[in-house]
Amino acid sequence: MSTIPIPRRTAAAGPALGQVTAVPAAASTGVAALLRGPVRRARVIASTPTGVYLHVSGERDGDVVGVLTSDAVRLPLGCVLRRPSTGRPLVPPTATAEVGGGRVVVGDLVVSAAAWWDPRPRLPSARPALLPEGVRQLRTTLYGDGVPHSAFGLPGLPTGPGGPLAALRGAVRRADLDAALRTATRLIGMGPGLTPAGDDVMAGTVAGLVLLGHPAAPRFAAGVNALAACRTTELSRAVLRHAAAGRVSSEYAAVLHALVGERPLAPAVDALLTSGSTGSRATALGLCTAIDLVERTTRVR
Numbered sequence: 001m002s003t004i005p006i007p008r009r010t011a012a013a014g015p016a017l018g019q020v021t022a023v024p025a026a027a028s029t030g031v032a033a034l035l036r037g038p039v040r041r042a043r044v045i046a047s048t049p050t051g052v053y054l055h056v057s058g059e060r061d062g063d064v065v066g067v068l069t070s071d072a073v074r075l076p077l078g079c080v081l082r083r084p085s086t087g088r089p090l091v092p093p094t095a096t097a098e099v100g101g102g103r104v105v106v107g108d109l110v111v112s113a114a115a116w117w118d119p120r121p122r123l124p125s126a127r128p129a130l131l132p133e134g135v136r137q138l139r140t141t142l143y144g145d146g147v148p149h150s151a152f153g154l155p156g157l158p159t160g161p162g163g164p165l166a167a168l169r170g171a172v173r174r175a176d177l178d179a180a181l182r183t184a185t186r187l188i189g190m191g192p193g194l195t196p197a198g199d200d201v202m203a204g205t206v207a208g209l210v211l212l213g214h215p216a217a218p219r220f221a222a223g224v225n226a227l228a229a230c231r232t233t234e235l236s237r238a239v240l241r242h243a244a245a246g247r248v249s250s251e252y253a254a255v256l257h258a259l260v261g262e263r264p265l266a267p268a269v270d271a272l273l274t275s276g277s278t279g280s281r282a283t284a285l286g287l288c289t290a291i292d293l294v295e296r297t298t299r300v301r
Helices: 030-038 132-143 164-173 175-184 197-211 219-229 232-244 252-257 265-274 280-301
Strands: 023-028 040-048 051-056 065-069 076-082 098-099 103-106 111-119
Touching: 023 030, 030 065, 030 076, 030 098, 030 111, 030 132, 040 103, 040 232, 051 098, 051 103, 065 103, 065 232, 076 111, 132 252, 132 265, 132 280, 164 175, 164 197, 164 280, 175 219, 175 280, 197 219, 197 232, 197 252, 219 232, 252 265, 252 280, 265 280
Parallel strands: 023 111, 065 076
Antiparallel strands: 023 076, 040 051, 040 098, 051 065, 098 103, 103 111
16 A cells, blocks of 8 residues: 655644544554544554554553564554655654554554454364474474584574573473473563564463463463563563463464464465564474474373
8 A cells, every 4th residue: 555645743842633634554453442442642662663562551661663664674563654764764753653543643643443353273172283294394493403402592592502592491391381481580581672582482482372271381471471571671571471461473373374274384484484583483492382282281291
């Protein structure tokens, strides 16, 4: 969709709502309560060419809403525009913002929820069976053929046998869910990016356990979110809360649908691994971790 022209005003003054046309977007039902609720002040916590993220104050930690271009990672907290990035930040980082009444207003950009999408994948059952060949293909694509899992690394995270990723793999091998949860103390807040790589690993793990029906998923998710409360960014905390409810990016959801045989796997995995930056690879590692924990701690016994 071509860009809808909006009258220019200064960020400090904010938009004159009677003089602008709202840009339609497809909004996640994960942020429906915020968008449909009363108008509240918000604060820009990040503005990039593919998205602007707003923190909305509220009870406890508040929440985060993103306005995303069509070529951004489709996060479960996003309102997705019908146009790709232009290479420039969507709005100045100092722009004033508010959320509610069916709209997101940030600087001169006014976005309305014209459609809704559900970020929680609708899988065949509460504990779906995954195709063994699909799981093998995912692991091979992620880790490499013939490369030990212990050699897997992510930018910004310590590597080697004493690193947190090796500790996570060790916990999985021992089918020790509590040990896997303890690795969160070494991963949350670690790594570069708007959502640090360690957080993305844990988000992928939490969401996978929830969506694959692991009986200990609520306890695991609560432990991770408790750690995140004082260790990481507002955006990461919001992503982890969505993961605890089984709400994930569209790219992550597509891989799960492929693993239960509902679509081809190779293009879904490729889309996940090439979307965004380090975070998507880290999230895929979290999904593999969840799959292994489910297999070893529930189905093998």
